Amino acid sequence: MxxxxxxxxxxxxxxxxxxxxxxxxxxxxxxxxxxxxxxxxxxxxxxxxxxxxxTGLHELCPACHTEVPLEDITQATCPSGHSWARCSVTSFILSTSMVRTCIGCSRKALLPVSQSSAADTNWLPPAARSWIVKELLEAVQRCLFCGNSFVGIV
Ligand SMILES: [Zn+2]
Ligand SMILES: [Zn+2]
Structure with a gap:
């Protein structure tokens, strides 16, 4: 660097x-x-x-809006026990239907903005609306964990 x-x-x-x-x-x-x-x-x-x-490190639970600390990169569990998958590329909590799923390991990731059907990027978590995150989502074509391709389920 x-x-x-x-x-x-x-x-x-x-x-x-x-x-x-x-x-x-x-x-x-x-x-x-x-x-x-x-x-x-x-x-x-x-x-x-x-x-x-x-900083957006502590996201809010999509169900009860309490803070969920970033302690595990695969899963998020709020103090009330709501459990969410995290994006396998960015680790953001997945509470949108704009996701793709790995055909190998079933991990989910946010869709690249170019592949979403939405008119804007408001479906991205607020802390994810920066060019770094968008470029990263565009760049990742295969699962970072197992190398398989993704399918979108909408
Ligand atoms: Zn909750
Ligand atoms: Zn995978």
């Missing part, structure tokens, strides 16, 4: 960067990945003033 990773005025992109950092530090993550996350985290913190309320 030689070029500055965070361009000026990229505040709307920070939430997803922080998300990657948190994910990379969860238990079970490879040590070198955790170190990369550490370095990325200090770069972001040094470059941009971060408003913790806007």
């Amino acid at each position: 030689t070029a500055p990773f965070i361009p000026n005025g990229a505040a709307s992109d920070v939430p997803f960067v922080l998300r990657v950092v948190v994910q990379s530090r969860l238990a079970g993550s490879p040590v070198d990945l955790a170190h990369e996350a550490e370095a990325l985290s200090s770069k972001v913190n040094g470059a941009i003033a971060i408003d913790p309320s806007k």
Whole structure:
């Protein structure tokens, strides 16, 4: 990583960067990945003033609207016990029908914006409406876990 990773005025992109950092530090993550996350985290913190309320790391349970911390990248469970699958590409809670499913392992992921039938991107979680997330969803053509292709079920 030689070029500055965070361009000026990229505040709307920070939430997803922080998300990657948190994910990379969860238990079970490879040590070198955790170190990369550490370095990325200090770069972001040094470059941009971060408003913790806007990081989007704690999503709201789609059913009862209590906060669900990011503790597991495959599943989200709120304090009341509602359980949700997370997007296998971005880890956002899946509460939309705009999803695709891996034919190999059945993990689900958000649809690329170009493949959604919606007129806007309001179906994406608020913290996912940055170009990084959109580009990532477009770029991922196969399941990151098993390499199979996705099918959309609508
Ligand atoms: Zn809930
Ligand atoms: Zn898969």
